[in-house]
Amino acid sequence: MFRHATMRDLPQMQAIYEHARHVMAANGNPTQWGSTFPREAVVRDDIANQRTMLLVDHRGGKERILAQFALCPGEDPTYASIEGAWLDDDAYVTIHRIASSGLVRHAARDCITWALKHYGNVRADTHPNNKAMQHVLESAGFARCGLIQLNDRPTDTTRIAYQRHEW
Template sequence: MTIRNAEPKDAARILEIIESAKLSIRALGIDQWQNGYPNMESVLSDIENGIGRVLEENGEILAAAAVYVGNEPTYDRIYDGAWLTGNNTYGIIHRIAVAPEGKNRGAASAMMKYCAALSREAGVSSLRCDTHPGNVIMRHTLEKNGYRFCGTIYLEDGSTRVGYEKTI
């Protein structure tokens, strides 16, 4: 498996993977990603901003995510807990999605390891991520990869998410 920057030619495949992930999330009975987001606009924005990544195996894209080092404004406040660090800059993974044929093959974990390596290279000492409280699959993946539950955050639209952080 290799991870590379996403290119405009990858956009349709990335959106296909995201749409499949939306179905899986809907099957969990939760509303995450059920309002039209992420969409082609967000995929193209990630590519344009240089944060879109794809994981390939034998030339086939199996996973995609927005991976970068920076600051997420919705992480500025956390409730019913605390971040592990007071860092203002950290590694971030958003919009991670794995194709059905990539599931249970370590694709999501590989993307998280890539984010950790990117973060180390940038000189930051932690990674943050969030997900819907009911997204048990993502929560398990985060915990399996050394992330710790830190508390509740709220998105700009008021949606509740659970925040995770990992020190590196």
């Protein structure tokens, strides 16, 4: 089941992001999120603006967050310049800050599948060292469109850009 996050979810979400940072670092990707990304202010803003979606289940009468992601409608300024080419210039949503709790397998894939079902034209990007996310996106049918440069940090800015458009 998917639902919007609320501020009550923030502590659990922060723990999931911490888990994701450790998993990324242990798998050869220590710099994509470093030790502080995403900043709490960004997560709070995502929640306040109804951008954060949670994949949840219920076990033993208690809800568990299995994965979370920001679903950002409208043009992403970071995607205005690409070394390569997007599939099209149609309206799209962007998946950012996706993280799995590690409680179940394929949670990130389930989030991406949900976004495609509900929005049809989805873009995402990931670090060149994030082999796990590259695999998830490519196995979900996303095309590797090229390289983009993040504009919110001074170093380690290159990301692989992906898009899938359900025609």
